[in-house]
Amino acid sequence: MGKVAFWLLGALAFAVQASETPGIGYPEGYRDWRHVKTMEIKPGHALYESFGGIHHLYANPEAVEGYRSGRFRDGAVIVFDLLEARHEGNTLAEGGRKVLGVMVRDARKHASTGGWGFEAFAAGDPKRPVVGEDAAKACFGCHAARQSDNYLFSSLRD
Numbered sequence: 001m002g003k004v005a006f007w008l009l010g011a012l013a014f015a016v017q018a019s020e021t022p023g024i025g026y027p028e029g030y031r032d033w034r035h036v037k038t039m040e041i042k043p044g045h046a047l048y049e050s051f052g053g054i055h056h057l058y059a060n061p062e063a064v065e066g067y068r069s070g071r072f073r074d075g076a077v078i079v080f081d082l083l084e085a086r087h088e089g090n091t092l093a094e095g096g097r098k099v100l101g102v103m104v105r106d107a108r109k110h111a112s113t114g115g116w117g118f119e120a121f122a123a124g125d126p127k128r129p130v131v132g133e134d135a136a137k138a139c140f141g142c143h144a145a146r147q148s149d150n151y152l153f154s155s156l157r158d
């Protein structure tokens with residue numbers, strides 16, 4: 001659990017410093033990209049504190065090609081869109097946006113984190129990046145375990 005406590009809590013601590021670092025840009029237009037998958041993380045899950053809610057993954061055309069070929073070229077972008085989960089009656093609906101996570105492929109620039117740049121925007125606000133130069137600790141700590149799958153957890157389905 002310890003290494004997970006970044007998304008929202010640690011995120012705030014780094015907000016100021018991150019905003020001064022020219023980093024990964026906000027993924028403009030990602031809602032028009034390819035939907036990869038959706039998942040809900042419920043209370044009681046080990047990652048609930050950081051990732052609780054509904055998340056949708058989106059891939060731009062370069063990333064779609066990467067999922068299919070197993071080789072991600074520079075410019076591939078994958079988005080992790082985390083929303084509150086609202087249970088009402090026997091339904092599950094999306095609530096407000098908690099955070100927007102982004103992975104951007106640039107093999108040379110981000111060589112120290114597997115060729116992927118990481119950023120997250122609090123509440124999906126382009127003006128509130130919260131990772132900055134802390135990607136190695138805040139994000140890559142987990143993704144590093146997925147080296148044999150291009151540092152990704154997900155795969156594309158039809």
Ligand code: HEC
Binds near residue numbers: 038079102142153
């Ligand atoms: C506690 C481990 C953990 C940490 C820390 C973590 N991730 Fe992930 N990440 C995951 C898991 C697990 C998935 C797969 C979710 C799914 O399959 O729906 C994932 C998926 C993703 C994806 C979709 C691509 C993929 O790998 O499937 C993006 C983008 C992403 N994370 C960005 C980030 C960013 C940005 C950070 C840092 C702010 C971060 N992650 C930190 C575990 C983590």
